[in-house]
Amino acid sequence: MARELVYTGFMSLDGVVDSPGGKAEGHRSGGWVARTPFVPEAYSLKAEELTETTALMFGRRSYDAFAAFWPGSEDHAAYRDLPKYVVSSTLTDDELVDGWGPITVLRSVEDVAALKREEGGAIFIHGSAELARRLAEADLIDRYNLLIFPVLLGAGKGLFSREDMDKRNLRLRDSATYSNGVAKLVYDVER
Structure with missing residues (x-):
């Protein structure tokens, strides 16, 4: 059975996914x-995702950001020994962090497609908006796990392509709303 590729992330109501925890991307919000x-x-x-996650995938910038913090974070200890895949044309093996489980560098969207064809469980993409957009354009994303925050930012990176492309239907798998205005939306990509 092919591996499932899941994008998981925090998103503003107007579709911004970058800089949820700081000013890393440089916009004022x-x-x-x-x-x-x-x-x-x-x-x-x-917490639900932890039971499904068999590997993590990052783009280069998100890998650099997470690798600086997650390996020593007790909040992210469950991810420490999981295999990680970094999609980058420039990252070298010498730049990989130690003590954060096995890390494999993939060089292209085609490498990701080949990985998905292998046996194994779900691979979760954290952050990495540009990577997720490229993978969605190649029809490689299988599910979106989104927490939508009640804020309009007006600036920042969006997850979804603005290019003219074939329509993709999504099927709602799960949803919930919370007292702080956050909405959980989990969608499967229909094929």
């Missing part, structure tokens, strides 16, 4: 997740 009142159940999706 960085850190928008922390400004939403914390309600534990609004983040239950993240």
Whole structure:
């Protein structure tokens, strides 16, 4: 059975996915997740994902950002030993962090497609909006796990392509809303 590729992330109501925790992307509204009142159940999706995650995938910039923090983070200890895939044409083996499980560099969308054809469980993409957009354009994303935050940012990276392309239908798998205004939306890509 082919591996499922799942994009998981925080998104503003107007579709921005970058800089949820800080000003890493440089726009003035960085850190928008922390400004939403914390309600534990609004983040239950993240705990649910742990039971399914067999590997992680990142683009180069997201890998650099997460690799600087996640390996030593107790909040992310469950991810420590999982295999990781980084899609990058420039990352070298010398630049990979130690002590964060096996890390494989993939060089192209075609390499991701080949990985998906292998046996194994779900691979989750965290962050990595540009990578996710390229993979969606190649029809490689199977599911979107989104937490939509009640904020309009007006600037920042979007997850979805603005290019003219064939329509893709999504089927709602799960949804919930929370007292802080966050909405959970889990969609399967119909094929």
